[in-house]
Amino acid sequence: MSRNNITLKELAKKLSVSVSTISKALNDSHEISDATKKRIKIVAKQHNYQPNKIALNLKFGKTNTISVVIPSIQNYFFSQVLIGIENVIAKSPYNIIVSITSESFKKETQIVKTLSNGVVDGFIIAVAEETQTTQKFHHFESALANNKPVVMFDRVVKSIDCDKVVVDDFESVFNATKHLINTGKKSIALVSTIPNLSVGKSRTNGYSKALIDASFTPLIIENSKNTIKDTVEKLFLTKSIDAIIAIDEESSLAALKIAKKRNLQIPKQLTIIGYASKKMAENLCPELTTIYQHGFLIGQSCAKMLLERLKNKHKPIHKKIINSTLNIRETCL
Amino acid sequence: MSRNNITLKELAKKLSVSVSTISKALNDSHEISDATKKRIKIVAKQHNYQPNKIALNLKFGKTNTISVVIPSIQNYFFSQVLIGIENVIAKSPYNIIVSITSESFKKETQIVKTLSNGVVDGFIIAVAEETQTTQKFHHFESALANNKPVVMFDRVVKSIDCDKVVVDDFESVFNATKHLINTGKKSIALVSTIPNLSVGKSRTNGYSKALIDASFTPLIIENSKNTIKDTVEKLFLTKSIDAIIAIDEESSLAALKIAKKRNLQIPKQLTIIGYASKKMAENLCPELTTIYQHGFLIGQSCAKMLLERLKNKHKPIHKKIINSTLNIRETCL
DNA sequence: TTGAAAGCGGTACCAC
DNA sequence: GTGGTACCGCTTTCAA
Numbered sequence: 001m002s003r004n005n006i007t008l009k010e011l012a013k014k015l016s017v018s019v020s021t022i023s024k025a026l027n028d029s030h031e032i033s034d035a036t037k038k039r040i041k042i043v044a045k046q047h048n049y050q051p052n053k054i055a056l057n058l059k060f061g062k063t064n065t066i067s068v069v070i071p072s073i074q075n076y077f078f079s080q081v082l083i084g085i086e087n088v089i090a091k092s093p094y095n096i097i098v099s100i101t102s103e104s105f106k107k108e109t110q111i112v113k114t115l116s117n118g119v120v121d122g123f124i125i126a127v128a129e130e131t132q133t134t135q136k137f138h139h140f141e142s143a144l145a146n147n148k149p150v151v152m153f154d155r156v157v158k159s160i161d162c163d164k165v166v167v168d169d170f171e172s173v174f175n176a177t178k179h180l181i182n183t184g185k186k187s188i189a190l191v192s193t194i195p196n197l198s199v200g201k202s203r204t205n206g207y208s209k210a211l212i213d214a215s216f217t218p219l220i221i222e223n224s225k226n227t228i229k230d231t232v233e234k235l236f237l238t239k240s241i242d243a244i245i246a247i248d249e250e251s252s253l254a255a256l257k258i259a260k261k262r263n264l265q266i267p268k269q270l271t272i273i274g275y276a277s278k279k280m281a282e283n284l285c286p287e288l289t290t291i292y293q294h295g296f297l298i299g300q301s302c303a304k305m306l307l308e309r310l311k312n313k314h315k316p317i318h319k320k321i322i323n324s325t326l327n328i329r330e331t332c333l
Numbered sequence: 334m335s336r337n338n339i340t341l342k343e344l345a346k347k348l349s350v351s352v353s354t355i356s357k358a359l360n361d362s363h364e365i366s367d368a369t370k371k372r373i374k375i376v377a378k379q380h381n382y383q384p385n386k387i388a389l390n391l392k393f394g395k396t397n398t399i400s401v402v403i404p405s406i407q408n409y410f411f412s413q414v415l416i417g418i419e420n421v422i423a424k425s426p427y428n429i430i431v432s433i434t435s436e437s438f439k440k441e442t443q444i445v446k447t448l449s450n451g452v453v454d455g456f457i458i459a460v461a462e463e464t465q466t467t468q469k470f471h472h473f474e475s476a477l478a479n480n481k482p483v484v485m486f487d488r489v490v491k492s493i494d495c496d497k498v499v500v501d502d503f504e505s506v507f508n509a510t511k512h513l514i515n516t517g518k519k520s521i522a523l524v525s526t527i528p529n530l531s532v533g534k535s536r537t538n539g540y541s542k543a544l545i546d547a548s549f550t551p552l553i554i555e556n557s558k559n560t561i562k563d564t565v566e567k568l569f570l571t572k573s574i575d576a577i578i579a580i581d582e583e584s585s586l587a588a589l590k591i592a593k594k595r596n597l598q599i600p601k602q603l604t605i606i607g608y609a610s611k612k613m614a615e616n617l618c619p620e621l622t623t624i625y626q627h628g629f630l631i632g633q634s635c636a637k638m639l640l641e642r643l644k645n646k647h648k649p650i651h652k653k654i655i656n657s658t659l660n661i662r663e664t665c666l
Numbered sequence: 667t668t669g670a671a672a673g674c675g676g677t678a679c680c681a682c
Numbered sequence: 683g684t685g686g687t688a689c690c691g692c693t694t695t696c697a698a
Binding site for chain 3: 033
Binding site: 340341342352353356357360362384385387388389391392393 | 674675676677678679
């Protein structure tokens with residue numbers, strides 16, 4: 001295990017020429033004679049010279065790196081988005097660094113503040129749950145003030161003036177609920193473990209609106225991921241339900257699991273529409289009807305928007321909406 | 334949207350003191366009077382001064398950042414490991430940047446080479462599939478030569494002399510197969526979509542050894558993720574099988590799906606042992622018996638090893654083995 | 667065609 | 683207690 005990379009200075013000494021000559025030669029400047037270029041390049045290769053990125057970053061005040069900040073990596077949606085971002089950025093001169101907040105406000109602020117100070121050129125962010133509950137957004141303002149553009153997706157902050165890519169959460173759940181009503185369901189419950197998230201609220205609102213429009217009373221079951229199964233079990237004991245909208249993966253799995261445990265016939269006695277990855281949905285039994293959010297597309301859009309913004313800081317702020325689709329599978333007819 | 338962060342120099346001008354005074358004051362040097370410190374700190378806070386990380390990195394020749402390179406983020410195992418790494422690193426002064434190779438050799442070399450040049454202080458890597466097939470490892474050697482320690486996990490390279498954390502792939506599949514033999518299974522097939530991976534080979538070898546030890550003939554079904562279902566279907570048509578060992582998630586899901594399609598009674602007519610995330614395994618029906626790899630622990634071990642190595646470059650190379658456990662669920666008695 | 671030197675944004679040694 | 687300056691590794695302008 002040897003020392004750090006060889007530097008220009010060391011090469012210069014070895015070759016008895018100046019540092020600037022080396023630099024120019026390696027960058028194929030016309031100022032340098034072909035002979036010297038050749039001589040220098042050979043020695044550089046011998047020593048496996050690689051320019052120090054950090055020095056370049058400092059020199060040019062940019063790093064060609066963008067930061068992707070997501071609350072969790074265990075979440076199929078966020079990993080889909082990440083792949084979409086990757087897909088676009090890989091074709092650009094930029095690199096990605098991914099950070100995970102674990103839904104923590106403190107981690108999020110720390111990450112954003114650290115990376116703002118010269119480490120990255122811009123951000124793609126889905127806001128942590130804790131940040132959405134505390135409603136403290138100073139770190140985003142500071143990044144923007146610092147000339148680091150931000151693109152928010154899915155979990156966005158209304159009051160922050162930046163590019164955004166969002167899902168039609170309200171509409172998609174509204175439509176799904178209407179679909180259930182139209183197929184004759186009389187008692188539709190909503191199950192959620194994400195009441196604190198903006199997306200959870202929008203989805204719940206969409207559900208409520210559809211029910212109220214049809215003169216039904218909303219029945220909203222909210223609880224933590226740990227206790228949601230028990231809560232669903234209680235629901236079945238106390239109410240007679242013929243359909244469930246589960247607005248996150250945990251809720252969806254809990255609803256299906258408990259329904260099966262109680263030997264309910266699906267979808268005959270109970271219809272379920274939920275959220276889950278394609279892989280999960282297709283391997284459950286019965287296969288789960290889902291509201292599919294096109295994470296890959298969302299990621300692509302975020303990346304494109306950020307690249308645009310990095311090119312042109314002054315174009316107007318844009319908010320893009322990506323529509324979800326209802327993927328009908330066995331739990332729903 | 335204003336300019337970049339304010340610099341020490343600009344602060345110095347505003348306050349009519351020297352740059353060094355500002356720097357010392359903000360770093361609470363005893364050389365500076367309390368009055369001046371106060372004055373400077375107030376103005377610094379007003380202007381939201383944050384030291385430029387890149388300048389510090391260049392100055393000190395280290396970045397307090399470590400790179401985690403994984404082949405895929407869609408893979409439950411790698412995300413488990415990532416959480417484990419996060420868990421340890423979060424308590425250290427280091428930051429993590431995550432990069433995804435998508436199993437591509439080219440991406441992997443690009444990532445490692447780019448980050449080696451001053452961007453990170455060390456690596457935690459699971460080698461890409463393509464790298465394992467091409468058997469080109471120069472980028473790792475170059476990182477090590479560059480004084481950037483590397484910890485490999487799961488997908489490791491024998492010939493590279495670095496710290497490693499591996500799973501007992503051979504033994505765990507050997508034991509699982511023996512378990513099946515001991516419970517009276519006569520015709521045990523192995524299904525795989527990862528014949529090119531070192532871990533796939535080890536698992537398959539473990540299976541073969543157990544069968545041969547018991548004087549059975551191995552029956553190995555290998556194919557791509559896209560076509561594995563068809564291959565399994567053919568298997569059922571041509572052979573009479575009473576147990577399957579599926580050594581990756583795709584294979585496991587395919588085996589279960591096709592078995593159900595053919596109305597085989599599980600585990601009565603067909604026993605299945607596979608690989609899958611806990612969440613997936615518990616929500617399949619019947620629930621899947623899995624070989625569980627303790628990804629979180631593996632991640633923690635990797636992180637601890639790298640931190641140790643960064644502290645002490647000269648301690649002997651270490652290879653740690655994390656044993657898997659067989660999580661018995663409904664597909665196996 | 668080559669080299670000297672300034673500068674990117676900090677820190678720290680050494681004078682004063 | 684405060685300020686000047688060299689240095690980290692590189693690029694680039696300007697002079698030779």
